[in-house]
Amino acid sequence: MANTACFMIVARNDIPIYEAEVGSAAKREDAAQLHQFILHAALDVVQDLAWTTSAMFLKSVDRFNDLVVSVYVTAVFKMLVCFFLNLTTHTRLMLLHDSRNEDGIKSFFQEVHELYIKILLNPLYLPGSRITSTHFDTKVRALARKYL
């Protein structure tokens, strides 16, 4: 069981469309902001790695003290042309955690990915907008308790 874990779904343009603290420890005041900051900082590394492999699960891409960031990249993708450099941004599922349970994390990502696809299939859902469904929230937290 991880003590601290922060899960975030980041869409194109680096805008988070869903975030949740799924750790089992008591939350500190500043912990939430720190976790989000670390996750945002890891976005650059993800962009490099995403094009080098056709797999979706990118394992751990960054470390901060003893917290590890793992990332899972989905197929939906948007290119940003910035000056002379191409910045490619997939929809990313990012998890900040301190456990070493790789298989559990991979299964967690796969299940949340399926939930995300079901949300995406809704024709009235605009891709890249915030996910506001409480049912989705409940399910993600249940999955986190199960796998993390």
Added chain:
Amino acid sequence: MIGVGKMKLYSNVLDKPLSKGKQEVSLSAFAFLFSELVQYNQTQVDNIAELERRLEDAGYAVGARVLELLCNREKGNRRETRLLGILSFVHSTVWKVLFGKVADSLEKGTEHEDEYMISEKELLVNRFISSPKDMGTFNCGAFVAGIVKGVLDNAGFPAVVTAHFVPIEGQQRPRTTILIKFADEVNACPYLLLYFILFSSTKLSGNDLILTHVP
């Protein structure tokens, strides 16, 4: 459907399994729906170009979702990172799932480097549609062009996709060709990516450095 067994009723769509389910939808139902879609858009616009653009936008939304869904179902969560890979994905997998068969042919354009064409003897969406003479070269295949554009755009290969009628001798009805013209970034991407990886390798540890040298 007597004797199949009771279908489990799910209270929320998120609980429903994402499995294949029923693959087929009634063609006549789709034809009615599509004709209503075209007629509705006809009342909203003044000219043909606008109508084509609206059909394309409708197809774009479908394409985005089809890409994500098919990557999950058919390819076991492996993304496409190569141009030819994504083109053959569209040509075979997407066509098979949407229309029940692979597209007739995939060709590379001879005039320009980044043009490709997918041809079909008769598009499924056009089967029950006839255009009056005063609409000129309007093609309801713009919907399918929108689907292809949605798939390519969301996979990271921006392109301009259009549908054209190509008359063939010996056949009454013209063939339909989907013309795909990739944006400039698509050709440049692999080189810039290589540049980016090599020069950003200072961020990574010693072990990771070995990995990045395999293009």
